[in-house]
Structures are given as C-alpha cells and as structure tokens.
Amino acid sequence: MNNDIIVVTIPKKPDYTSMIRLISSSIGNKVGYNIDEIEDLKVAMGEAFILSYGKSSDESIEIEFQIHKNKLEVSLHWNITGGNEESKEAALGRMIIESLMDEAYYTDEEIRLIKYID
Template sequence: MGPNRPQADVIQLTLPSKAEYLGVARLTVSGIANRMGFSYEEIEDIKLAVGEACTNVVRHAYKETENPGSIHIQCHVYEDRLMIEVSDQGVGFSNELIAEQLTPIYAGKSLEDLDEGGLGLYLIHTLMDEVETRSESGVVVSMTKYVRQDGVAGNDWTISEAEI
C-alpha cells in the first residue's frame, strides 16, 4: 500500500444465512456507526441497508442448496466513511433479478408498508452514498456512507480552510 492510501480498521462478522441472525448484523453495524459519529437517522439508514443486503442473501443465495450457507459482513472504518461489504458464496444474481430489484416498483407505497427485503437493491441505493454490486464466487454488495460535518460530506480541506 502506498503512503497516500488511507488505512481502514476492518471488522468482520460471519453469520448463518438465516433470518433470525439478521438482528445481529444490524446491531453490529449500528454499534460501529454510532462510534463513528453518524447521526441517529444515518445509523437507521445504514441498519436498514445492511438488513436488506443480508435479507437478499437469506432469500436468494443458497436456495439451490440444502446447506443454509453463510453471510459474510466486512466493515471498513475510515476517518470519513464506513464501507460495508455483505457477501455470500451462493448462486449469484441473474441479470433479471438485478434489473427487477433496481426498478422503483414500490414508488406509491410508504416504507412502513413494505416488508424488509421487499425493496432490495433499490432501497440500498437510496439509503447509502455509494453502492457497488459484483458477482464473484457469490454476490458482494459494497455500501459506503460518508460521515457528514455540518450537513456536508467531511473533507479535510474544508475544515482547515474554516480555521484560517
């Protein structure tokens, strides 16, 4: 790694791919986000996005197999952002599934009316600042949320300029 590449603390969690463990995933990311100084609303968004990503694993990744498999969660803690990767070793997305999940078909409904997992990737995209989905040995959903200062994404130079 070069000297300009920021170091991240990495927290890893592996859970059985079962719905009853989703609360553990949400609690873990909530604790990390809280420690980083995210607002209550932002922490709720992060928890919901991680819950959605994990729900997708439970529903889709291992349906062809007898073994429930695992959900792997990696939290990369940087000074200015939290990057969370949720992955599985399941069957991978079909392109139709991705297209279907990115369509805002729930536009007329309120969030309260939807089951967790009902909005999938579309919701994750609206809740997080950056989202990347890739298919490797399974599916990896990478989600980033920036820590904001005074309602603006935190950049070192804005703070130092304000001090001048």
C-alpha cells in the first residue's frame, strides 16, 4: 500500500461529512492505525471538511489520501470564494484538527493533514 493515492470528490454539503469520516476510517484501518488513531483521523477529517466547504466556490471538494511508508497525508482542495475572515467555529475546528493530527497546514485553497504510522 506504500505510495498509493486515493482521490475522492465529494459534494460540498454538510450531509456528506459522515461519508468523509467513514472513508477516513477505512483508510486509517488499512494503514494500520489503532482504534484511537482511527477515531482521531475521523474527527479531524470531519472538521477539515466543514472548514473547506465554507471556503469553496466549487460544488464539490476533492480529497486526496496519500499513503506513505511512515505516514498518511490527506489534502482537501477547492477553488477559493474570497474572504479570509475566520469565525469562532472555524478557529475551534482548526484547534481540534491540530490536537488530533501530527501536522496540519492551511492555505487559501487547501488543508493538508499528516498523521504518522507507528
């Protein structure tokens, strides 16, 4: 499974948050995360998806899972709508993501999350 890339395009609707969590859970299981790590990934991905659909001008969000030997790297991509003001809810979402993932990076058009594989 090393160097595998899985790309999923999901409609930009809150109703699909649970689907993102399920996909993340399945991939986390395949890379060998334990139950707690899988739960951390699921929660972080749900928060990242919510953050991304608030910024996207597209009708969908592209999510790319890159499986490496020692880590899982997930990127959420979109076209920006403009405006960079962050709500209290978005700030809380970032805090949750950063507490659960090993690394998190944010740009105007992407959220990239990294969780290492022990």
